[in-house]
Amino acid sequence: MLARPAADSTGITPRPGHWARLIQREALPNLHQVTPTLYRGAQPTAVGMRQLKAMGVKTVVNLRSFNSDRDELGDTGLGYEHICMKAWHPEQEDIIRFLRITTDKDRTPVFAHCQHGADRTGLMCAIYRVAICNWTKEEAIREMTQGGFGHHTIWKNLIKFIEDLDIEGIKKQAGITTMGIQ
Secondary structure: OOOOOOOOOOOOOOOOOOOOEEOOOOOOOOOEEEEOOEEEEOOOOHHHHHHHHHOOOOEEEEOOOOOOOHHHHOOOOOEEEEOOOOOOOOOHHHHHHHHHHHOOOOOOOEEEEOOOOOOHHHHHHHHHHHHOOOOOHHHHHHHHHHOOOOOOOOOHHHHHHHHHOOHHHHHHHHOOOOOOOO
């Protein structure tokens, strides 16, 4: 069981300052900045894609299984990658591909999304936190499940996937050396 941060005198647990930062944009639901080179959120609209471009995002990574972003992307000029991910059965090759994209300096900043920006996106961002930001698995899981992204508790397998993942092996396969992004 993961330890929770202590509540303050109001009974409210403070949100750690190093967790992903909420950014309010109507056309970009559940938008958070994970690092200077990674944003996460829910399915963006066409207006949202234009907002991402204006924010300096270079690449959109769609983690939805069956839905393309081609119509929403329009003529924004944003790079696009579609990783057909299944929350019920994440694949290591999807993780490796995601890490390669999100660490390619020619393609960052990256915006990653699924339908709600909670579970598939949460898994990928948690693994990014461990592999790239040098977080512990426990800390990354805590942000994924308690960070206000809307994590659905039905997906207990995602937590186990992170706990069991050979991070050093994944980093090696993705061609990643220690980066230490904060």
